[in-house]
Amino acid sequence: xxxxxxxxxxxxxxxxxxxxxxxxxxxxxxxxxxxxxxxxxxxxxxxxxxxxxxxxxxxxxxxxxxxxxxxxxxxxxxxxxxxxxxxxxxxxxxxxxxxxxxxxxxxxxxxxxxxxxxxxxxxxxxxxxxxxxxxxxxxxxxxxxxxxxxxxxxxxxxxxxxxxxx
Numbered sequence: 796x797x798x799x800x801x802x803x804x805x806x807x808x809x810x811x812x813x814x815x816x817x818x819x820x821x822x823x824x825x826x827x828x829x830x831x832x833x834x835x836x837x838x839x840x841x842x843x844x845x846x847x848x849x850x851x852x853x854x855x856x857x858x859x860x861x862x863x864x865x866x867x868x869x870x871x872x873x874x875x876x877x878x879x880x881x882x883x884x885x886x887x888x889x890x891x892x893x894x895x896x897x898x899x900x901x902x903x904x905x906x907x908x909x910x911x912x913x914x915x916x917x918x919x920x921x922x923x924x925x926x927x928x929x930x931x932x933x934x935x936x937x938x939x940x941x942x943x944x945x946x947x948x949x950x951x952x953x954x955x956x957x958x959x960x961x
Contacts (some may be wrong), residue, residue, distance in 0.1 A: 799924035802877055803827065806919070807909065810845055821909060823878075823921060832921060832929055834878075834886055840906030847913040859910040866915075870894055873915040876908040881928045 805823040808831065813820055819841030823832045836844075843859050856864065866873065871894040880887040888908040890901045903911075912919050 797923050799922065799927065801923040802920035803830075803923060803926065804918055805832065805878075805921050807844070807848065807913075810841055810848070821906065823919070825921070825926070830926055832878075832926060834905055836906040840904070840910060843910040844906065844913060847910065859907065859914050862911055863914045866892065871899075873911060873917040874898075875918045875920055876903070876905075876912045878905050878908075878919075878921040878925055880922070881925050886925070886929075 804826045806826055808822040808824040811820050811822065812818065813835065818835050819838060820833045820835050821841070821844060823834065824830065825832075843857055846853065846857070847859075853860070863873075871892045874891045874893050877889050877891065878886055879889045886905045888903045888905040890903050890908050890911060892899045892901060909919060911917070
C-alpha cells in the first residue's frame with residue numbers, strides 16, 4: 796500500500812494549450828511510471844518555463860532568474876520543489892531551500908516553483924496524495940501515449956484536476 800505522503804519524482808513532459816480554453820498546461824510525468832499530471836498555468840509562467848526548456852537566455856534576468864540569483868548570493872540552494880496539495884481546484888507547492896545548516900520551506904504556486912527548479916537544476920516531486928486527488932492519468936496500458944493524453948485533455952475540464960488563477 797502506498798503512503799499518501801510519498802514524494803514521486805516527476806519530469807516536465809511538455810507544455811501545451813488546453814484545446815477548449817487556450818489556457819497553457821504543464822504536463823508532469825512520474826519518472827517511475829506512466830502517470831501524467833496536467834496543471835493549468837498562467838501565460839507568463841508558461842513562457843518562463845518554455846524559455847528554460849528551449850534553452851533561451853533572455854537579455855535581462857526574468858523574475859525566476861532574479862530569484863535564483865538572490866538565493867545564490869545569500870548562500871541558499873534549492874534542494875527540491877514539491878507539489879504538495881490540491882484544494883478547491885488549486886494546486887500548492889513548496890520550495891525546499893537549504894541555507895548552510897538551515898532548511899527552509901517556502902509556499903509557492905507550482906508554476907513558479909517549476910520555473911525556479913528548471914533554473915536551479917532542482918528535482919521536482921509530487922505527493923502521492925496530490926496525484927490521487929487529481930486523478931492523474933495512467934498511460935502505461937496504451938502504446939500511443941501522446942494520442943491518449945491529448946484525447947483525455949480534450950475531454951476533461953480544468954475543474955476536474957485543478958486550475959489556478961493569476
